[in-house]
Amino acid sequence: MTATYTVREAPWRSRNGLELPDRVPRADREAWEALGLCPDADLFTLFRHHALASPDREALVDDRGTLTYGELRAEVLRVAALFAEAGLGARDVIALRLPNGRAAVVAELAVYALGAVALPYPLGGGVRDTRTLLSRSRAGGVVLADPGDLAVAAELPLLRAVFTTLPTPPPGVRRLDRAVPGGAFRPAEPPAGATAPARLLVSSGSEAEPKMVAYSHQAMAGGRAAYVRALAGFPAAPPRFLVLVPLASSYGSLGVPVALAALGATLVVRERFDAREALRAIADHRP
Template identity: 45%
Template sequence: MTVALHDLLPAELRRTWAVDGTCPDLDLYSLYRARLITDPHHTAILDAKGKLCYTALDRKARSLAAGLAGLGIRPGDVVGIQLPNGRDAVVVDLALAALGAVALPFPVGRGGREAASLLRRSEAVAVIAAAEHRGNHHAADLLAVAGELPALRTVIASGAAPEGALALAKLLRTDPKTLVPARPDPDSAARILVSSGSEAEPKMVAYSHNALAGGRGNFLGSLIPDGRPPRCLFLVPLASAFGSNGTAVTLARHGGTLVLLDAFTPEAALEALVEHQPTHVLGVPTMIRMMLDRMTEGDRPEFTPPTALIVGGSPLDQATAAEARKAFGCPVVNLYGSADGVNCHTGLVDDSSDGEGRPGIAAGHPDPRVADIRIALPGTQELQEVSRGTVGEILARGPMTPLCYVAAPDLDSRYRTADGWVRTGDLGLIDQDGTLRIVGRLKDVVIRGGENISPAEVELELATHPGVRDVVCVGVRDPLMGERLAACVVPREGARITLEELCAHLDTRGLERRKHPERLLVLGELPLTPAGKPDRAALREQCTAQAEEQRPLTPAG
């Protein structure tokens, strides 16, 4: 084991979920092999290179696992992965699972310094990266910093390998018969998820085989009403936390098919809908809005309606959700979840009402087969629940709960209770009918003149404006007030948006004047991070640059 990955949940509790069948109690590769035996010629992957069946994928994975074993990679070793969505990323996932190694995927587009931080803190012994992807040369960038990473022994390149890197293609030619798959403990670490969160460096969270295939697998299983293997179109990177529902869940747990785009564009996503007829589409709100815009620009493409459109990262506002239900012909599932170990969703019930007059955003009914959710007093060392209907911090614990934060005991003590509950840092309540409602973040606030403003609250109200297609609110530094709130808006086609008009709309919604945005940035599209979420840092920079060009503001009411 290259880095200590201990389980913060009581062992007897973790075992209970295996014994009662909540978790499959098999390692990921064994689960995949069981699916292969059941239907060896079922399509596993649809990507830019075409189809790949379960048997062919397994042959590639075993060859790579044998090649990696020849390099000295052993059970418990951490291996970084920086590859775009495609068959190589899935082959690597399965190969590492077969070795009993721990996968550390992170999206293409992350800079070499951030990647080096992840590899250093995890004590990764190897990294497999794209030689070139859309102008990025990740393998070469990682070679350049390899001298700063004492544990890193090998850089492996997918594509034309730069000098000093091994070629992934060569390892894929290793004789698969030499591989004897490991059989790791299903409660041991299988994957490290990377969460941007609010820390100076990205958080890393270790997950076991059971937490991925069991807890996260139960989440997707609740959205498969007929029990048939799903066909999942992943608009988000497989290397993201949301994308962890790919290899471990869609393939190993449910025997489904992955439909993969090496990079998201709304045009490519719509083409995949038509050509591959996915049952489930997984994306973030900005991606869905971009697809809807393309669908309204011309004739609606003809496709079989999916079973579900699963939206994560942030909730899709009611107006856009209604538009999406009509355009895609299926329920829109708003997913509340994170890499830190929380999951709750609105399900397949097509209910457009969101509890009018109730606080916050509905996130559905917690599923104890995924994650039990409690509302507790913030800042306490132990779980101290508040009464139903009372706002408090959202805590989660269940089959999908991760083991621990990686190489960060300070985060373990800050975000985990003594008996394993995850402190999310989110504020919410559970209604009388059992619905979880998200109210805001404990720390995600803009402080203007000493008063706190929740960007999420303002975004929710601005999204109801008929001319707003997409919106993100960020804080902009200000010498007088400390911070001011800026609204970054993508208008609907033909709409002309002004700050005065938006504030007048917020007046009609009853939002206090002190919470109104004081800056407006109008965009054609929101910039996205490598993980596919709106890039708030880039938006903050644009708003700051715009503010410096304008006259100073006087305090608003």
């Protein structure tokens, strides 16, 4: 792929050879930055700001309970250290296929802490999605929860690190809940800063196979966050959002990178959709 307009001299290139050209005209980006519409900070830096400013504020409410911003930040740094220990870094695409909940939230934020590019994609669709998305994205790492997906991952030669949330992983697969020995992990800024790709959004794939679109840190924390601010009216108190679609879907991207990283909101999720549980969550957590 080539781009008519680029901000960088060359497309962003992953360690495994995926190229992502920047298709935003330079003049447009400079105008948006001058108006303050595109924050000059990556998603993890924005999340860290909220966590350090309000460590005791509720960040995530899932089926297991509540995590404060301080607790969530500590978990993110632990998982980011696991990724780094496995050899993953800022020039990697890291795929995530997990149900809604803290593991999915922590893993995605850990990818941003690494300066890498996240590729969350929803459950369902069988192993076909795992095979095609990981192959076409040239992913260097993946976090999976399904044994069938793990079997497919073992066949992909470009994967250098495979993680799982299963309590007993197959040989060669690392557990995501493992403690990290040694010193604290130091977050890394992505190459090219806030203009670098942050997340690959995945379509439903109804036309044949899932499609991927790369969004930069600025596109998530600028454009998509502005959209949510306009919808929510953004009250003086930090907002509370209930996301009932998969966090790994395109609409679900309004959860982790927007609600948590960009807006400092409280994110309420449920692992599976159920109308009765959705109404109960509205009554209990007042989103």
